[in-house]
Amino acid sequence: MLNPYDKPKTITSLYETDNSVSGEVDFRADLHEMLWTNKRGEYILFRRAAIENGAPKRCECRKDNRSNEPDRDIRCSICDGLGYYYTDYITRAYVNHSSAYSQYVRIKDVGAAKTEYQTMYFEWNFLSQITGNDTDIPNRFDRVYQLKADLAGNLLSPTEIREAYEVLSIDPYRLDNNGRIEYYRFRVTSIVDESFLV
Numbered sequence: 705m706l707n708p709y710d711k712p713k714t715i716t717s718l719y720e721t722d723n724s725v726s727g728e729v730d731f732r733a734d735l736h737e738m739l740w741t742n743k744r745g746e747y748i749l750f751r752r753a754a755i756e757n758g759a760p761k762r763c764e765c766r767k768d769n770r771s772n773e774p775d776r777d778i779r780c781s782i783c784d785g786l787g788y789y790y791t792d793y794i795t796r797a798y799v800n801h802s803s804a805y806s807q808y809v810r811i812k813d814v815g816a817a818k819t820e821y822q823t824m825y826f827e828w829n830f831l832s833q834i835t836g837n838d839t840d841i842p843n844r845f846d847r848v849y850q851l852k853a854d855l856a857g858n859l860l861s862p863t864e865i866r867e868a869y870e871v872l873s874i875d876p877y878r879l880d881n882n883g884r885i886e887y888y889r890f891r892v893t894s895i896v897d898e899s900f901l902v
Contacts, residue, residue, distance in 0.1 A: 731879070731886035732828055738798065739827065745796035746850060747859050748824070752791045752835065753845035760788035760845045788845070793834040794859075797890075798825040799850065821872055824848065824890040828876075842874050848892050870895045 739745030754761040763783035766772050774780060774787035783789060800823040827833075831840040848871065852864040869892035876885045 731877075735798070735825065735827055735887050739796045743857050744798060746799050747853060748795050748797045748826075749849035749851055749863065749865065750793045750795050750830075750834070751786075751847035751849065752793060752831075753843065753847075754789035754791070755843065755845070760790075762788055786847070790847070791835075794851070794863075795826070795830050795834055797830075797848075800824070821891045821893045822869070824869075824892060826888040826890060828885045828887050830888070841876075842871075842888060842890070844871050844874065846871055848890065868895050869893060 763774065763780055763786070765774055765780040765783060766787050774783060774785050779785040780787075826842075831842060832838045848869040850866040850869070852860050852866045854860060872891040872893055875889040875891075877887050877889055878885055
């Protein structure tokens with residue numbers, strides 16, 4: 705039973721872990737431990753768009769047709785039907801499987817609709833770890849793919865895509881106004897493979 709006359713604990717002393725510095729929360733270390741050590745993260749194929757002059761670098765398949773759009777029926781062997789160059793990387797992220805309806809309004813064939821999105825959390829330095837470039841930050845042209853894993857949590861070989869996502873927004877999370885980035889929160893919406901649409 706707690707004695708009300710005992711010296712009360714301070715907020716910082718309640719959070720004493722190996723990852724804490726002087727009792728303060730270290731989100732970077734905690735997220736890394738959760739994703740890689742405790743294996744609570746999921747494997748993600750991160751499709752990094754090649755950027756040129758602030759926009760995705762267009763693939764050759766878009767330059768030789770009238771519509772300037774990628775062919776959805778016969779996939780380009782270079783861009784896989786996206787219409788721009790990219791590089792694939794495999795990383796881990798925490799995926800919040802409860803979806804929510806957003807304030808993002810997308811125009812559909814039948815009109816405007818609010819989209820259902822999921823949230824994914826990536827480490828603050830996930831891009832610099834996989835690309836080797838310390839100045840890399842994610843952008844809205846990137847794509848995210850959830851990969852299938854076996855029951856032990858290991859990637860299937862060859863890799864198989866479970867679900868494809870388009871990025872709605874990327875929010876760098878900071879503990880204070882001008883502090884360091886602790887992690888990235890991605891809001892993503894599921895996309896249908898357009899080659900299957902009739």
